[in-house]
Amino acid sequence: MYSAAQLSLYPMTDGFVGVILDAIGVLERYRPHLRTETDDLSTLIVAPPETLYPAMRDLFVAAAASGRHVTLSATVSRGCPGATDDPICGSDIATGPLPPLAGRITEAIAETRAAPITGIEIAAQFALYVPGSDSHSAEIAGCIEFLQGSGLRTTPKSLVTRIDGDAGPVFSTLGSAFWRFGHGSAHVVMDLTVSANSPSRR
Amino acid sequence: MYSAAQLSLYPMTDGFVGVILDAIGVLERYRPHLRTETDDLSTLIVAPPETLYPAMRDLFVAAAASGRHVTLSATVSRGCPGATDDPICGSDIATGPLPPLAGRITEAIAETRAAPITGIEIAAQFALYVPGSDSHSAEIAGCIEFLQGSGLRTTPKSLVTRIDGDAGPVFSTLGSAFWRFGHGSAHVVMDLTVSANSPSRR
Structure with missing residues (x-):
């Protein structure tokens, strides 16, 4: 199952190039479990879902540690019908028949609560x-039940859902929402914005 | 039909607040045809599709005129089944039965070719x-035929399609792709990234 993120990191500072280059170095710790392609608009990360979200977390935490206002914007996709599969996307956990929904909700909540604390507070939507x-309403309802039980502050907005908290549990939650719900071969897309160090009041 | 964009403007400069505030002022020329809600993550613009894209164009062109590297990231949606309609979204052109596909392709190409030239070169994906x-393959094929005939440089990437050109015809093309294809009541979503003044080589 092809699984990938097209993402961009935006540091709001004159020194944005340095912040991006320093942060992107952290992806090396995930090789050979991912591959990347970069142009002037975005970086594509091709990896199984359970690698994509920790990799995005570490990338964003490294950039936010600069103290600058930084954001990450990403389109994350799995199972896109037009995409050729990539051997690097081989995943033990995100394919095959799904276990019962209630168990997946419990697992997702437990994983979020056990997630490492990074010390970086973020806002995501x-x-x-x-x-x-047309047949995913039970899975979507399960995902909402998980979000409500995650212990994180979630806020509905028009078109999107907002989550505030430490980068560790927030990215764990985002990853679970992306790959634990919707059957294994479904085409699932997440449109994601993450922000840290904003000078604006919430 | 509810129609809206959750968008963020990211100027890569220490003076990002000033660039954003100066640019956002241009939305006033579109009132009372839109309403906005802003928090620390994004600005929601609620407006009919034929207002949303010119408003986003003018907002982005104003920010790019600063000469700084700026990007815009947006989730644009129409017809979302959970959303309550808003009277401001009343649109003469984007609801009701669709005219034949071939005519819409011709109209979209003509509109792109007649679009005002802003002098700001952008890259969008x-x-x-x-x-x-499951029943939109003819409409998607029609949209692709339009893009190929638009006269703009389009490049397929993983998960997204890239378009390079002047902001006038590029935003016209994005708007047509969003509202001329897919039947009037369909839920259609566009995930959009726009960039100007990048120091990176393409």
Whole structure:
């Protein structure tokens, strides 16, 4: 199952190039479990879902540690019908028949609560889409039940859901929302914005 | 039909607040045809599709005129089934039965070619989703035919399509892709990234 993120890191500082280059170095610790392609608009990370979210977390935490206002914007996709599969995306956990929904909700909550604390407070907002399918209402409802039980502060907004908290549990929650719900071969897309060190009041 | 964009403007400069505040002033020329809500993550613009794209164009062109590297990231949605309609979204052109596909392709190409030239070169990339529907392949094929005939440089990437050109025809093209294809009541989502003044080589 092809699984990838097209992401961009935006440091709001004259020294943005340095912040980006320093942060992107942390992806090396995830090789050979991911591959990347970069142009002037974004970096593509191709990896299984359980690698994508920790890699994005570490990338963002490294950039936010600069103290500058930084944001990350990403389109994350799995199971896109037009995409050729990539051997690097081989995943033990995100394919095959799904275990019962209630168990997945419990697992997702436990993983969020056990997530490492990074010391970086972030605000995230995301939308989750299941293109080309009418039969995912139980899975979406399960995902919402998980979010409500995650212990994080979630806020509905128009078009998106907002989550505030430490980068560790927030990225764990985002990852679970992306890959634990919707059957293994479904095309699932997450549109994601993450922000740290904003000078604006919430 | 509820139609809205959750967007963020990211100027890569220490003076990012001033660039954002100066640019956002241009939205006033579109009132009373839109309403906005802003928090520390994004600005929601609620407006009919034919207002949303010119408003985003003018906002982005104003920010790019600063000469700084700036990007815009947006989730744009119409017809979301959970959303309450808003009277401000009343649109003469984007609802009701669709005229034949061939005519819409011709109109979209003509509009792109007649679009005002802003003098601001941009690079955009987008993904278009039709959640909850299996029956849009002819409309998607029509949209691709339009993009190929638009006269702009389009490049396929993983998960997204890239378009380079002047902000006038590029935003016209993005707007047509968003509202001329997919039937009037369909839920259509565009995930959009726009960049100007990048120091990176393409």
